[in-house]
Amino acid sequence: MPLSPEQSAAKAVRFGSWYFAEQVLRQMRVYLWSVIAYSVGSPLAYLFAMGMGLASLVNASAQNQFGGVSYQVFIAPALVASTALMSAAGEFMFPVMDGFKWRRLYFGPHASPLTPEQIAKGHIIAVFLRILLPTAIYYVIVLLFQASPSPWGWFSVLTATLAAMTFGLPLMAWTATLKNDAGQFAVVQRFIVMPLFLFSGTFFPLSQLPWFLQWIGWISPLWHATEIGRVLSFGYQEPAWLTIVHIVYLLVIAAVGWVLAQRFFAKRMNV
Amino acid sequence: MAVDARMGKPFASLYSGNARSVIARGLLATRSTNWLVMVSGFFEPVLYLLSMGIGLGALVGTVAGPGGQPISYAAYIAPALLATSAMNGAVYDSTWNVFFKMNFAKLYQGMLYTSLGPLDVALGEIFLALLRGLVYATGFTIVMGLMGLITSWWALLMIPASVFIAFGFASFGMGITSFIKTFQGMDWINFVMLPMFLFSATFYPLSVYPEPIQWLIQAMPLWHGVELLRELGAGVLGWGTLLHILYYLVMILLGLMLTTSRLRKLFLR
Numbered sequence: 001m002p003l004s005p006e007q008s009a010a011k012a013v014r015f016g017s018w019y020f021a022e023q024v025l026r027q028m029r030v031y032l033w034s035v036i037a038y039s040v041g042s043p044l045a046y047l048f049a050m051g052m053g054l055a056s057l058v059n060a061s062a063q064n065q066f067g068g069v070s071y072q073v074f075i076a077p078a079l080v081a082s083t084a085l086m087s088a089a090g091e092f093m094f095p096v097m098d099g100f101k102w103r104r105l106y107f108g109p110h111a112s113p114l115t116p117e118q119i120a121k122g123h124i125i126a127v128f129l130r131i132l133l134p135t136a137i138y139y140v141i142v143l144l145f146q147a148s149p150s151p152w153g154w155f156s157v158l159t160a161t162l163a164a165m166t167f168g169l170p171l172m173a174w175t176a177t178l179k180n181d182a183g184q185f186a187v188v189q190r191f192i193v194m195p196l197f198l199f200s201g202t203f204f205p206l207s208q209l210p211w212f213l214q215w216i217g218w219i220s221p222l223w224h225a226t227e228i229g230r231v232l233s234f235g236y237q238e239p240a241w242l243t244i245v246h247i248v249y250l251l252v253i254a255a256v257g258w259v260l261a262q263r264f265f266a267k268r269m270n271v
Numbered sequence: 272m273a274v275d276a277r278m279g280k281p282f283a284s285l286y287s288g289n290a291r292s293v294i295a296r297g298l299l300a301t302r303s304t305n306w307l308v309m310v311s312g313f314f315e316p317v318l319y320l321l322s323m324g325i326g327l328g329a330l331v332g333t334v335a336g337p338g339g340q341p342i343s344y345a346a347y348i349a350p351a352l353l354a355t356s357a358m359n360g361a362v363y364d365s366t367w368n369v370f371f372k373m374n375f376a377k378l379y380q381g382m383l384y385t386s387l388g389p390l391d392v393a394l395g396e397i398f399l400a401l402l403r404g405l406v407y408a409t410g411f412t413i414v415m416g417l418m419g420l421i422t423s424w425w426a427l428l429m430i431p432a433s434v435f436i437a438f439g440f441a442s443f444g445m446g447i448t449s450f451i452k453t454f455q456g457m458d459w460i461n462f463v464m465l466p467m468f469l470f471s472a473t474f475y476p477l478s479v480y481p482e483p484i485q486w487l488i489q490a491m492p493l494w495h496g497v498e499l500l501r502e503l504g505a506g507v508l509g510w511g512t513l514l515h516i517l518y519y520l521v522m523i524l525l526g527l528m529l530t531t532s533r534l535r536k537l538f539l540r
Contacts, residue, residue, distance in 0.1 A: 030455060031454075031455045031458065033455075034455050034458040034459070034462070037458075037462060038458070038462065041462060041465075041466075042465065045465055045466045045469050045470075046469065048469075048470075049466075049469035049470055049474070050469070050474070052479070053469075053470070053474070053475045053479045053480070054327075054474050054475045056475060056479045057331050057334065057344075057474075057475045057476075058327070058330055058331055061330065061331055061332050065330055182304075183304065183307070183308035186308045186311060187307050187308060187311055190311035190312075190314055190315060191311060191314065194314075194315060194318055195318055198318050198319060198321075198322035198323070199318075199322055199326075203322070203323065203326065203327055204326040204327050204329075204330055208325075208326040208327070208329050208330065209325065209326050210325070213321075
């Protein structure tokens with residue numbers, strides 16, 4: 001039985017962001033195969049290259065530097081989190097610009113009863129799922145390499161996805177304010193994403209860096225997620241309050257990013 | 272007349288001897304792009320060098336360099352990062368950049384309606400990519416010098432050598448791009464480059480792998496680039512060095528043939 005306009009409007013008010021999330025996920029199907037190939041290929045490549053190849057150099061000379069575990073176990077949580085973060089960087093820049101400017105995919109839904117806040121929320125839900133799944137696949141591959149001894153390791157899938165949101169949501173808010181593409185995304189990739197990947201204690205403990213570079217790790221969602229991941233996946237020793245600080249930091253910035261993203265979406269569309 | 276001047280030359284339909292106008296157009300277009308984007312390409316290998324060289328280097332200590340003498344870990348990975356950045360730069364410029372110009376801006380179609388031939392376009396585009404690579408390579412080598420990682424005058428040859436490596440990749444990139452029709456197709460290029468970057472003795476010696484895998488990696492172009500620059504950087508040259516150079520000469524030749532024939536097939540039917 002067809003719905004009356006009032007009924008369908010009421011449904012849109014209640015479930016609108018989920019409808020939009022579905023539509024974003026459907027669009028992602030276009031590159032489903034490259035997502036799958038990447039979410040299997042990239043962990044294999046990194047775990048073989050860094051976890052086994054590089055480990056042969058590192059384990060020989062610096063055995064006690066990695067919280068009492070092998071190098072592969074040490075870097076696995078960092079690799080999981082960094083891949084999640086990089087996917088977020090991709091999903092919250094170009095597609096958001098696409099929604100506002102290139103293909104204007106946000107404007108059709110906006111002409112329906114959906115509000116800009118719901119559109120933002122729908123996009124966020126879709127990206128969350130889009131990152132959660134490959135991160136879980138990554139973790140399964142880590143398990144196959146026997147690089148996550150603790151049964152709590154599964155939770156690092158969630159914390160890695162949370163870190164991806166912590167990084168991605170402020171980026172989404174910022175992208176929503178951009179009127180023109182003049183290569184800003186490439187600049188973000190090179191001057192923010194890349195340094196975070198390299199200076200967040202990913203391949204060695206943050207304390208190995210000189211003090212004037214360590215602050216990059218402290219502000220980096222990736223470092224916080226990596227440290228939590230290490231606690232979860234092999235019982236890395238750190239005070240409990242520090243673990244709480246990591247989680248609170250990730251949650252607070254993600255929440256601020258979410259609110260700002262919704263606000264900027266509304267500002268951009270309600271004109 | 273341009274057309275008359277081309278008569279009688281063997282490659283007349285492919286090449287009008289005017290690649291410089293493609294280059295001039297490219298340089299002119301560069302002025303209107305974001306300078307930060309241009310500059311950023313230089314930072315990638317430098318950041319890797321700082322992160323891995325300093326942070327990981329403190330844990331690894333020294334490694335056996337070419338010829339077996341011990342060198343610092345930073346000195347070991349620096350040439351490999353330079354080779355990788357030559358590859359990345361050349362591939363980016365000759366794939367994504369060309370993909371846009373080919374499918375969206377329809378730039379080459381316009382060019383080929385003039386007296387320019389496909390080889391003019393290919394050479395012009397490749398020259399631009401190499402010019403950018405030359406600037407980055409010079410900058411990176413200076414950083415290496417400042418970090419005290421250069422011990423031999425041969426290391427200066429890393430600059431032309433990395434342009435040479437970039438030439439090898441650039442000559443192929445454009446030909447391969449011509450086969451790709453969608454954005455998603457472009458992802459596969461990264462998919463090939465990532466393992467090549469990780470496995471080509473970039474961060475640790477090849478001896479880690481079992482022999483069949485070593486052979487496979489040695490068949491890949493990046494490994495030859497890494498070894499070539501590593502040997503030049505340390506000033507330890509041998510017959511192997513010549514072999515690496517030969518590999519790239521063949522690659523450049525084959526790449527140019529592929530790219531030119533693809534462009535002709537696409538535009539000059």
